[in-house]
Amino acid sequence: MAPKVLSIVLAGGEGKRLMPLTADRAKPGVPFGGIYRMIDFVLSNLANAGYLKIVVLTQYKSHSLDRHITKTWRMSTLLGNYVAPVPAQQRLGPRWFAGSADAIYQSFNLINDEKPDYVIVFGADHIYRMDPAQMVADHIASGAGVTVAGIRQPLSAADQFGVIEVGPDGRQIRAFREKPKDAVGLPDAPDEIYASMGNYVFTTDLLCEVIAEDAKNAESKHDMGGSIIPMLVERGLANVYDFRENEVPGSTDRDIGYWRDVGTLDSFYDAHMDLIDIHPVFNLYNFEWPIYTDYRPWPPAKFVHGWEGRVGRAVGSMVSPGVVISGSLVENSVVSPNVKVHSWATVSRSVLMEGVEIGRNAVVRNAILDKNVKVPEGAQIGVDLDRDRERFTVSANGIVVIGKGQKVDP
Ligand code: ADQ
Structure with a gap:
């Protein structure tokens, strides 16, 4: 027994x-x-x-x-x-x-x-x-x-x-x-x-x-x-x-x-960052020992041409269902469901949680954005850490963290 x-x-x-x-x-x-x-x-x-x-x-x-x-x-x-x-x-x-x-x-x-x-x-x-x-x-x-x-x-x-x-x-x-x-x-x-x-x-x-x-x-x-x-x-x-x-x-x-x-x-x-390497340090694609979860029936992720025909791309990244990347570049990042990234924005080495929206021409680097954070057009996150320290949390290693519902000024 x-x-x-x-x-x-x-x-x-x-x-x-x-x-x-x-x-x-x-x-x-x-x-x-x-x-x-x-x-x-x-x-x-x-x-x-x-x-x-x-x-x-x-x-x-x-x-x-x-x-x-x-x-x-x-x-x-x-x-x-x-x-x-x-x-x-x-x-x-x-x-x-x-x-x-x-x-x-x-x-x-x-x-x-x-x-x-x-x-x-x-x-x-x-x-x-x-x-x-x-x-x-x-x-x-x-x-x-x-x-x-x-x-x-x-x-x-x-x-x-x-x-x-x-x-x-x-x-x-x-x-x-x-x-x-x-x-x-x-x-x-x-x-x-x-x-x-x-x-x-x-x-x-x-x-x-x-x-x-x-x-x-x-x-x-x-x-x-x-x-x-x-x-x-x-x-x-x-x-x-x-x-x-x-x-x-x-x-x-x-x-x-x-x-x-x-x-x-x-x-x-x-x-x-351990998840997104080509040969990930931690491999979520091990189907012999799956990690279970549940999420809403989001449609598949979509990558589209945006403003002035710019190509929407994600490289070195994990992109969840419901995401739309339009005329913008997402690199080395983990993107949760229902995130929208608009034309000419760049997101690099960042973690975007559900419902985040990145406005046109915005730059987001080395950041963690909690659910539903809206980054307005042209805003810069992770570029001037002194400014970020005045408005957000910045970790010991310089990662900018914006909490749920926190307002981001342009
Ligand atoms: P910590 O994680 O710092 O160290 P603790 O804060 O007690 O210890 O949390 C242990 C677990 O218990 C966590 O999953 C936490 O969510 C949970 N927990 C804490 N308080 C609780 C409460 N009041 N009711 C229910 N759950 C509670 C522990 C060990 C270390 C070990 C590290 C490894 O104490 O010896 O090295 O984990 O990360």
């Missing part, structure tokens, strides 16, 4: 570092890659592995995320499968989730209803392909209480991750520190650390026991990476699962092992 597995996807994060993209939506609900939302990646990984009992714990500005999950991921309950968004319900008192561990604590009823042998707890804001069934098999074979997915990352980013130190067998976690400021590199790679991917597999009884214990601790932040994993490491019950061991069907030499935490504007932008 296959073990019973329940998947919990943590989707309540606020995503402050992605402002203004998270001004009125939860981070996992942020559009990504033209037609997807960030949460589609984790849900597709679980679904492709055959894990179809999934609860998504939401909290912060969850309306559009909720709507997306309900619309895209609704499925027949005939076989007992579901992908259900579950908001904080205040079952245990008048308070929201204090942290990711508290979100699980307040949702114990879901675990009790399902009575799984193992619980997968995955984050919702990463871009990657992974077969979670291989991690579950590793967890069962090792007999660990919790297995944490691990990946090498640059030492300079250690303060954004849970940093793992493994024992001599290369599997048991000897130390786990959440976002340390003083991490040191690995013995064989001084510029790298071993980072937690924020993805865990738990043996159910232990998960419930340790979360209930943490709930009684008034000092705790009730956070998976900050409280729960360190507790289990101290008890010698935590193992690491090396992401390099995960084999996803259809991966190319180039995108094998790809994983991006898109928690900052620059990493969000860079992950888009």
Whole structure:
């Protein structure tokens, strides 16, 4: 008999570092890659592995995320499968989730209803392909209480991750520190650390026991990476699962092992640029492990001659349905549905979300334009960064970000 597995996807994060993209939506609900939302990646990984009992714990500005999950991921309950968004319900008192561990604590009823042998707890804001069934098999074979997915990352980013130190067998976690400021590199790679991917597999009884214990601790932040994993490491019950061991069907030499935490504007932008190379660093065209999503029945994208007969073109770009590129040039960009680009405009190295409109003669460079942003005729974005800083958000690497509904002056 296959073990019973329940998947919990943590989707309540606020995503402050992605402002203004998270001004009125939860981070996992942020559009990504033209037609997807960030949460589609984790849900597709679980679904492709055959894990179809999934609860998504939401909290912060969850309306559009909720709507997306309900619309895209609704499925027949005939076989007992579901992908259900579950908001904080205040079952245990008048308070929201204090942290990711508290979100699980307040949702114990879901675990009790399902009575799984193992619980997968995955984050919702990463871009990657992974077969979670291989991690579950590793967890069962090792007999660990919790297995944490691990990946090498640059030492300079250690303060954004849970940093793992493994024992001599290369599997048991000897130390786990959440976002340390003083991490040191690995013995064989001084510029790298071993980072937690924020993805865990738990043996159910232990998960419930340790979360209930943490709930009684008034000092705790009730956070998976900050409280729960360190507790289990101290008890010698935590193992690491090396992401390099995960084999996803259809991966190319180039995108094998790809994983991006898109928690900052620059990493969000860079992950888009990873999609549009001729040999993409992350290949969305892997039909053996599809990334699922849903969008309206837009007509096909159209490229037409514009004003004074100029040819409308897009090169090195991904262009979604419903787009019209008229007498203008779009290069090295990711274009979402229903975007209009008018004559003599140029858009380069940019991410345009649904409904964006670029007026005649406008120039847009190195920018992220959120839904429905209208760039008026002749306006310039990403050309004079000092001016852009006065009116928009400009990331550390100089990417100009214009939020949903923000007005752009000519
Ligand atoms: P972070 O992503 O910084 O680090 P956190 O903010 O707790 O940790 O978010 C983890 C996941 O939980 C996200 O998917 C988030 O949306 C969700 N979440 C946060 N608060 C929640 C709440 N109150 N209710 C429901 N869901 C909530 C984590 C780990 C690190 C690891 C990185 C990898 O803590 O150890 O290295 O992920 O990116």
